[in-house]
Amino acid sequence: MMNLKKNEMLYFALRNNKLKVGLAVLIVFVVLTLVGPLLTDYQPMDYVGPLAAPPSSEFWFGTTTFGQDVFTQFVHGLKASFLVGIVGGGLGTLLGMLVGFIAGYRGGIVDEILNTLTNIVLVIPTLAVLLIIVAYLEVRGIFIESVFIGCTAWPWAARAIRAQTFSLRTRDFVDLAKLSGMKPLKIIFTQIAPNMMSYLLLVFILQFGGAVLIAATLDFIGLGPTNAISLGLMMNNAVLWGALLLGIWWWFVPPGVAITAIVGALYVTNVGLDEVFNPKLREM
Amino acid sequence: MRRYFGRKVLIYILTFFLAVTIDWMIPRFMPGNPVDILMARAGSFAEATALMHDYYTKIFGLDVPLWQQYLNFWNALLHGDLGISVYVFPVPVTKVIMRAVPFDVLLLLPAILLSWFAGNWFGAFAARSKRLDNTILPLGYILTATPYMWLAMVLAWALGIVLRIFPISGGYSYAMTPTFSWAFIWSFLQHWFLPFISIFLVKFGGWAIGMRNMIIYELEADYSHYLEALGAPRKLVRKYAFNNAILPQITGLALDLGVIVAGALVTEVVFSYPGIGYLILQAINTRDFFLLQGCFLFIILAVLLANFVIDIAYVLVDPRTRTGMQGESA
Numbered sequence: 001m002m003n004l005k006k007n008e009m010l011y012f013a014l015r016n017n018k019l020k021v022g023l024a025v026l027i028v029f030v031v032l033t034l035v036g037p038l039l040t041d042y043q044p045m046d047y048v049g050p051l052a053a054p055p056s057s058e059f060w061f062g063t064t065t066f067g068q069d070v071f072t073q074f075v076h077g078l079k080a081s082f083l084v085g086i087v088g089g090g091l092g093t094l095l096g097m098l099v100g101f102i103a104g105y106r107g108g109i110v111d112e113i114l115n116t117l118t119n120i121v122l123v124i125p126t127l128a129v130l131l132i133i134v135a136y137l138e139v140r141g142i143f144i145e146s147v148f149i150g151c152t153a154w155p156w157a158a159r160a161i162r163a164q165t166f167s168l169r170t171r172d173f174v175d176l177a178k179l180s181g182m183k184p185l186k187i188i189f190t191q192i193a194p195n196m197m198s199y200l201l202l203v204f205i206l207q208f209g210g211a212v213l214i215a216a217t218l219d220f221i222g223l224g225p226t227n228a229i230s231l232g233l234m235m236n237n238a239v240l241w242g243a244l245l246l247g248i249w250w251w252f253v254p255p256g257v258a259i260t261a262i263v264g265a266l267y268v269t270n271v272g273l274d275e276v277f278n279p280k281l282r283e284m
Numbered sequence: 285m286r287r288y289f290g291r292k293v294l295i296y297i298l299t300f301f302l303a304v305t306i307d308w309m310i311p312r313f314m315p316g317n318p319v320d321i322l323m324a325r326a327g328s329f330a331e332a333t334a335l336m337h338d339y340y341t342k343i344f345g346l347d348v349p350l351w352q353q354y355l356n357f358w359n360a361l362l363h364g365d366l367g368i369s370v371y372v373f374p375v376p377v378t379k380v381i382m383r384a385v386p387f388d389v390l391l392l393l394p395a396i397l398l399s400w401f402a403g404n405w406f407g408a409f410a411a412r413s414k415r416l417d418n419t420i421l422p423l424g425y426i427l428t429a430t431p432y433m434w435l436a437m438v439l440a441w442a443l444g445i446v447l448r449i450f451p452i453s454g455g456y457s458y459a460m461t462p463t464f465s466w467a468f469i470w471s472f473l474q475h476w477f478l479p480f481i482s483i484f485l486v487k488f489g490g491w492a493i494g495m496r497n498m499i500i501y502e503l504e505a506d507y508s509h510y511l512e513a514l515g516a517p518r519k520l521v522r523k524y525a526f527n528n529a530i531l532p533q534i535t536g537l538a539l540d541l542g543v544i545v546a547g548a549l550v551t552e553v554v555f556s557y558p559g560i561g562y563l564i565l566q567a568i569n570t571r572d573f574f575l576l577q578g579c580f581l582f583i584i585l586a587v588l589l590a591n592f593v594i595d596i597a598y599v600l601v602d603p604r605t606r607t608g609m610q611g612e613s614a
Contacts, residue, residue, distance in 0.1 A: 247446070264428075267429055
């Protein structure tokens with residue numbers, strides 16, 4: 001039975017164009033992130049070439065006004081983006097699950113309190129909070145940045161997971177587990193969570209994309225990592241050193257294209273997966 | 285309905301309280317104290333250092349117990365006193381912010397509202413139409429995944445530098461002073477267009493995609509199939525689907541405000557548009573923490589106010605909230 005269901009999923013997954021396109025784009029960028037640093041002899045911050053040279057066979061993406069290799073910065077920046085996505089998005093999802101499961105399963109006063117907390121954090125513009133926190137930090141790494149992003153991004157995930165948990169906790173199999181004396185935590189992880197695995201995956205994908213965008217925004221106003229390069233930081237430098245006025249488009253176009261492609265591919269994958277998991281959404 | 289608003293107002297009050305507390309706490313509980321950080325950044329003239337140290341300690345009110353500092357902060361806040369800006373010394377922070385607000389209102393209100401209406405209309409139109417779904421919606425995904433500042437940069441470069449159609453810096457021509465003349469309004473509009481269109485486009489993509497997905501959910505719901513089985517015209521079914529699909533979009537607008545504001549901030553930075561976003565950048569660069577705190581509080585207040593307006597709109601649109609049944613966003 002289980003096997004049949006899996007095959008059916010796979011059957012629809014392989015036929016879903018959105019899923020295929022999204023995953024293909026993502027794979028290209030993952031490969032580029034892993035292989036890219038091997039293709040270049042330089043370090044992202046080294047001054048290695050002529051100043052502001054357009055793309056050429058030697059400098060694939062051209063150089064910055066200081067003679068740094070844009071391609072090298074680009075592939076190292078990609079790594080930073082994936083790191084932020086995994087750590088920030090992962091943390092956001094975990095916190096969302098924690099709050100969502102407990103609020104949804106417990107109900108009553110616990111739910112009331114957690115729900116109020118969620119709504120409060122939801123209303124506060126998180127970027128403004130991050131701005132203030134990050135502005136006071138002297139040294140910032142990508143990891144710290146990701147953690148902060150994860151800590152402010154969980155509320156909508158918590159809301160969504162809470163709603164799902166609500167609808168699952170009154171089902172027969174949950175009652176049965178309760179009658180058999182199972183502990184609440186075990187019920188959540190063995191009875192409720194597996195039934196919304198697909199949903200949790202979708203939440204993680206959206207959190208991943210959101211974290212990448214927020215990190216780019218923070219980096220762009222100069223609040224990014226102080227000890228590494230990132231795609232947002234590349235754009236920040238480009239604007240700061242007049243790439244727009246000087247027409248050095250090869251400096252600021254690649255990082256934006258990469259972010260757009262990665263986040264867009266995540267969104268498309270998300271909708272594709274949704275269609276695979278939810279038979280009602282499949283187009284006839 | 286009273287219950288619905290009661291909850292909402294409670295949440296807003298708590299949120300504001302928490303936000304002010306965060307605003308107060310962060311400089312005080314971060315590693316190192318704010319005075320030392322400011323001093324380290326101000327450079328060191330031996331005789332000036334001691335003087336400035338005293339001055340800053342007094343300004344932050346660090347010479348009294350913690351609980352009193354907190355009460356003083358609230359007291360000053362409720363009197364509209366957010367301190368003196370360092371960036372434009374010696375103008376009060378409140379005044380600096382008020383100068384920037386008109387630009388933000390004129391930029392954000394049209395961008396948010398127009399993109400919301402246009403996006404929803406278009407998303408509803410495109411749903412389940414194979415041709416539009418396959419051609420224009422991918423564009424929507426690309427737009428909604430675009431970082432605001434990057435779209436702004438590309439537009440500024442393409443339309444401002446290469447084609448020279450629009451100016452790319454400032455809120456109006458630097459040669460002018462704000463007056464009520466046609467020349468000034470024309471200059472303002474020219475500078476306004478690019479920031480507006482960047483924010484509009486990114487959000488338009490997001491709303492269109494959201495609406496398209498919502499409508500498909502609704503069209504597959506039992507009531508839609510039932511209507512179809514009864515032989516109702518397709519247009520009527522879609523209308524019912526739209527009425528239901530618009531509700532999550534209203535909630536979505538409220539939830540998304542923070543992100544839109546963040547996007548607007550960086551868009552303003554790209555165009556040196558004299559709104560709050562540009563102020564924040566200047567505040568960060570000049571270590572003007574009073575201005576930063578002030579901008580933060582202002583954004584919180586604006587977002588809370590906007591949320592409240594959206595809540596009212598929600599009650600007007602969703603009859604369930606009025607009859608005491610819990611609506612979708614309660």
